[in-house]
Amino acid sequence: MKKGKETTIYDIARQLNISASTVSRALQDHPGVNKKTKKMIDDFVAQTSFRTNPFASNLRNKQTKTIGVLVHELNSNFITSVLAGIEKVTASEGFDIIIAHSSESGTREAANVKNLFNKRVDGLIASLSFDTSNLEHFQPFFDRGVPVLFFDRVEQDGHKTVVVIDNAKCGYIATQHLIEQGCKRIVHVTSSLNRNVYSQRYKGYRDALFDNGLAFEEDLLIVGDLTRKAGAEAALKILNMSPMPDGAFITNDFMAAVCMRALREKGVAIPNDIAIVGFNNDAIGELIEPALTTINYPGEDMGEIAARNLINHIKGIGNLEQTNTIIVRSGLVVRGSSVRTTPQTPD
Template sequence: MENGKEVTIYDIAKRLSISAATVSRGLQDHPAVSKKTKRKINDMAYEMGYRTNQFARNLRQQQTKTIGVLVHELKSSFITSVLAGIEKITATAGYDIVIAHSSESAQKEAANARNLFNKRVDGLIASLSFDTTDLDHFQPFADKGVPVIFFDRVEQTGQNTVVVIDNAKCGYIATSHLIEQGCKRIAHITSSLRRNVYALRHKGYQDALADNNIPFDESLVVISALSEQAAVDATTQILSMKPLPDGIFVTNDFVAAVCIRTLKEQGIRIPEDIAIVGFNNDAIGTLIEPALTTIDYPGMDMGEIAARNMIDHLKGVSPIHHTSTIVVRSQLIVRESSLKKQYP
């Protein structure tokens, strides 16, 4: 950069007494330019502080080489692992990512979607907020032919490409495990049933009860936010139940950890009095005492799969089919918090 001004190919051409077209071709490693001339051009470009205007070049090619990522929060270790998976794939493919988060607000989600659309992202990978009720704000992407892939929190209407785990099956496995440990009165701490992840885990919980001839009791289901105070309040609600549950299936590990702490403060033994299963396999699950039984939710895999499908589509390798559902593997990880059987 000379005198604070951005160096152009014309400045390089003037210094080398060659045409700007030759400089341009040399910087792009064009075969028509000799190796010797290319070396001269690149050496001079480096010496003068020339920076390739990748943005302008991409716009000329009708792409920005950026992918928008819209998430509902950034504090979750699950979301962090998804972002790591996305970035691993996009960086290798030469794409940048632009991250926006809705803070669980449909209004902010819509504003962020509009902003990412105006930034001309080549594609969008999104997870919906708690109170999103329609997908109208994603319609401009469809109208312009910009691909959108939803992950984790999605609308499973068959109209979109989604990357999910089998939430109903996981809810069933978690609840069945508690039943196998001898639990007969199982509470369920969950979140907004408007979101697919919580509605399907709830369905799995109900199905496991039904298959084991345990009547479903709506009073044992506690709908909670995912904050610490909401988790304390949910646990307090459970402590007021008569009789106390002997098992709890919690659809979030952080909430499960707060639940265990709050129960222990009230003299409840885990798992002797109440066995607990969480969900997500967050790091906190191995830090609490007793360690938390949970469902492994491989965020890194989910991010990689979503990004790989997006990149393949953008490169024309494997076009996205708008009705496809990609299911990522998941499994139960058994730890001390649920092992009631070892305490006769």
């Protein structure tokens, strides 16, 4: 049984005394094949272990039926949800996905992009790494007309098709919510403001402060990466502020959880001393104490929408170049970490 020759359409043709062309056509349900002939071929194929050779076929067709997915990191709830969404659509359309992750490094991202290009994916879905500053490395795709669709972490130049949530609005809602809980001094813990997601949330935060007549202070902005260490440092900074802030909008649930734990260990009461809102609606939010108020960020939907649009473009239904920005709905999920249980003392 080991490593025998693969059956090919020629083998089938020979054994049925017909030509390979007919076999090929029959297998593709080409209309111009006699029903009886097709049945004969189908029956025969069902008995043998024939599997079509995708390389021969791709070589002719110049289509790979594969799309590349480039993400900044695999170890996050959000990303795996997106992948699940993408997978759902691609699988049903008979496309494979090749997943590459950049570990937040622009260099690795560029290498991955090049690799996916060489593998001749029919399209690309990408979320940019932390320190990606331009899209030069995507140029081969653009030049060759291979569709690229960005999601979540995107460039804000407005010339590319992107699938995002309204980060500014979410930032605004989160901050507004804290203000409504009586918070007057709200810190914002976030990451590199060069990335659209973070700069937009920051913008929303600033706008909400402004609209409510609250002053913004530089000190209230804490920028770090998204590691556990950064979360702990943020907590430390918050503790050392005086007066201590009474609210925190943290750009990521994991960071928020780390922060909360550190603060609580120092005896800070949440939400009464400081109310907290996270971002992402990760599973973790419901398991920590108090449960975390957060922005629901529909990863699976984003994945589905991205994949659907890309595949439609590839298939010639719809056109990515017409669609510029697809905004996925998102919203606030209120839980214990932000809802004050005792009345606030006025200043």
